[in-house]
Amino acid sequence: MLATKTRQVVETSDTVKLELYRLLGEGYRAMQDGRTSTIEEVRERLEKMMIY
DSSP states (O other): OOOOOOOOOOOOOHHHHHHHHHHHHHHHHHHHHTOOOOHHHHHHHHHHHHHO
């Protein structure tokens, strides 16, 4: 007997997608400029973004 699992599809809004692309672009520009951040700095920024 085959057991099938249903997949839950999570829809993301266009706003969330645009924010993701903005962050990716920001990271890419930072890499080109040679800017670096520690894991802790990135974690703090993400936590602040999640609060707002």
